Amino acid sequence: MSAASKPAFNRRLFLSLSAAGASAAALAACGGPSTETDTPVEEDELDFSGVTPAPEITFWSSHPGQSEAIETEIIEKFHASQSEIRVNMVSAGSNYEEVAQKFQTTQQGGDLPAIVIFSDVWWFRYFLNDSIIPLNALMEQLDFDTADYRDQLFSDYEYDGRQWAVPFARSTPLFYYNKDHWAAAGLPNRAPETWQEFSEWAPKIKAAVPGIQNVYQHPALIDYAGWTLQNQLWGEGAAWSDEWTITADSTEAVTAIQQVQDTVYKNAWAGVSSKDATADMAAGAVSAAVGSTGNLVGVLKTASFDVGVGFMPGGSRELTGVCPTGGAGLGIPKDISPEQQLSAATFLKFLTSPENTAAFSAATGYMPVRKSADMTQVLAATPQIQTAIDQLAVTRNQDYARVFLPGADQEIAKAAGRILTEQADVKTVLTELSATLEGIYTNDVKPKLPA
Template sequence: MAANPVIPALGRRLFLSLAGAGTGVAALTACSGPSTGGNSSTTAADLDFKDVRPAATIDFWSNHPGKSQDVEKAMISKFQEKYPDIKVNLVTAGANYEEIAQKFQTAQAAKSGLPALVVLSDVWWFRYYLNDSIIPLDSLISQLNVPLDDFRTSLVNDYKYDGKQWALPYGRSTPLFYYNKDHFKAAGLPDRAPATWQEFAEWAPKLKAASGAQYAFMHPALAGYAGWTLQNNLWGEGGAWSKDWDITCDSAESVAALQEVQDSVYKDSWAGVSSKDSADDFAAGLASATVSSTGSLIGILKSASFNVGVGFLPGGSKAKTEVCPTGGAGLGIPSGVTREEQLAAAMFLQFVTEPENTAEFSAATGYMPIRKSADMTAVLAKTPQIKTAMDQLAVTRVQDNARAFLPGADQEMAKAAAKILTQKADVKATMTELKTTLEGLYTKDVKPKLKA
């Protein structure tokens, strides 16, 4: 695969747009869902909803990203005031994106118990598309007059493929650099995020000496999307998990980047690795800084007993900007439920993504306001740190294909990171092994559904 990628020199954005123009997707243009709902389940021929009445009851599966259960309940109440004939059941379908994905896959296999609307993460939606598990939203968007041009372009475009819209953004985020302002002041450091990881490495001994914290920095829990946040370290040193479909996690640049991360834990001893949630560890004062999702912002501000600072992710020796990935989750509609349920789900999806509601969701969680017209004045007056996350969106970078498109790759990246950061494994050998695994995922699960 590395020597002969199926789509050479093709960036993800270009790959998506060309696929929509008919350049390379085999067996993917027909969007007929699996027969999971009897004669009333959706097929490619009946995605016309003009004569459909919305279902009286639908299930909405969520893992409540950013501890959003309360705001989700509030939005459901407001929706049912507007549409009293539609009841939305909020179902806690998992504690994280992986758990909700596994539950959804189980329901797909059983051909029963599917939700009408489901939270799907940045690394799961594409496999649902490959498996015809979700429907394109275009006809529903048209019928309900959803203004796609008012959604933040980079966020809504992440769910475009084969010329269609497969989900709408929901709990969308970037990683942020969080730091303890009090610790930084005590160490005589500037009140800002470091420009590069090399600069932070110079600051770290001063932080440890002055703050009394166990660590200057807490690496995110490896099971908590290490493949996502480590893209920042890789990109800063000119590395990546992949370049287009060419797996590059074992390149000299990638190995050098991850060696620096390992050295922060073992050789230089200024960083720890969170066992559960680095945001909670940071808020508890165990470390002077961490990297975590913007969706952790409100929780950190509520929990911390110190002044919290936020900043852009640091760059590296090779790149100092555009080293931050987007991420988070969208909302999709399964193909195996009735058109009545799909229409009701789309109405609820339209409602929760309206400007007022996305501003409310952002205020409650710290996630990005997904609509351009969302009035964030009151939110920013109360939580000005959210503006840093919004500003960083302008310098984000599309995630590597290997993480976003290869089924199961994120878990494999986390396993590799665990070997490097908790077992002190040889970085080059671990990345060589990971490359073999990722190429296997590509060859087995993606390549058969693409054509040159």
């Protein structure tokens, strides 16, 4: 569909209108929510004056980046800092999807948490579903230093002048590589500048280290395909979408994804991880992988060799600005008491303080979400984290098709699976994917747009 056939508007305008006139139906079992109803979202300003904090709240987490230990440590510090509020952390799922399903089930009846974790592709669904509250009133009452949050991360959750979450476990993808394998192949000690350069390096690595399973391991598709493949698309001047115009089957997109498929079949130096590509790399089974910055500390602890990290490679058309942000934020449910909401915000302020975000970064590799976080000791111990921080300056907002079309991320993952594990025809699959994404747009999103 051409851009001319769709209304012209920007994302902020769309979301502000959605807040005034749209609420999603329940989250689908696997594909996210639909947006078929027109029940208005309540616009009443929240007032917490005179509210007494609840003595006990629950925090739902999936412990991204193997963070359960540091989360527990921060909670214990919170308990030691005051005596009014106790936080009970619950392992609500092993990943963001499982947390989302549990959160939706509990919406239908059950004990809601006071704080819930959600990823880049889930928070907007909660927003549309009218199941979380804006945090502005709580932040003002509790004197959050909102200007100290990293702008690129904090603004991801700001719409219509209201803040719907705070950044927590925020990440970008990184290029991880085995420095020993690089040295054996006579390569420079750096990540490749482009995927084309890496395609020239790969045969050299394969020849120099014949015992490896693959030179490169593509990320597990269900968790990462829609996210990381944006990098290869953007490098070739393509994208899943141009705002609301679906471009997943453009000539440029077909070219980009064909290059990805060729690494597995035609050139035979890459494979697809069944679970965690960076873990495969850390185990020495493959020479390189792309994964979240949240995997960094775990990879460094596991690997018995010197691990290199670098920016995401560019492509033949774009060398920079080809890295998406990602990761998770934290929000507060609507259908809990004001007392619980106040306690939740009190803990959120503590959890994302400069000191604690530095500690969280040190333990996981996720980016510190506060500008004033003192990273001196963290970087002394793990200097690779600086690469993730530096790359933040050249990140790009994700394609609407991935983060704002309900269920689209799962559809992209299924399409990538057909291309990379079944050797399906790239153009055919992307044409079918585009039709699916168009259907989601037409049925679930377009009706909510201005005429």
